[in-house]
Amino acid sequence: MTRVLWLAHENAIFTFDVALNPSDLLLAVNGGDWRPPAAIFALLSPEVQALQKPLRGVLLGHLVVVYPLALVESEDAYQSMPHVQLSERQRLVLQGLAEGLSLKIIARRLGISQSTVAAHVRALKQRLNCHTLAEIILRGSALGLCDPEQSLPSLYKPRLKHAKTANLRSRLSRR
Known part of the structure; x- marks a missing residue:
């Protein structure tokens, strides 16, 4: 089961599950062999439906983001x-x-x-x-600038809030 995020239009985003594994779904989308479910596709206006060819997909972890090529200017972008x-x-x-x-x-x-x-x-x-x-x-x-499988490292090292607290801790540790 794969979660699909379908960016049908700038103002129309749908999520649903598909009974394919993520890599097979991605190959089907990019190969032109996959279409969104008819019930969801029917919710779009005829003008937006016409823009849904061809579709492209990107794998983000276990999520496949599907978008029409018309949403981005062209593949040459x-x-x-x-x-x-x-x-x-x-x-x-x-x-x-x-x-x-x-x-x-x-x-x-x-x-x-x-x-x-x-x-x-x-x-x-x-x-x-x-x-x-x-x-x-x-x-x-x-473009390979991010990897959804990787997690963002925590670079923040919390500091002690008050110098008095740090001073008190150092005094207690000496005793």
């Missing part, structure tokens, strides 16, 4: 950016996004503020030529 340079923090933020973490949790794990994480996301959108978080994850994964 990936090929035109093979050497995107990201800073280490941008790469870590992208990794956190690929794991499905919120900006708040990414900020906690990296020991930076949430507004700094948001600034990194804005920079990622600009560098990857994206408009949404889903596009950032799709392009980052397609």
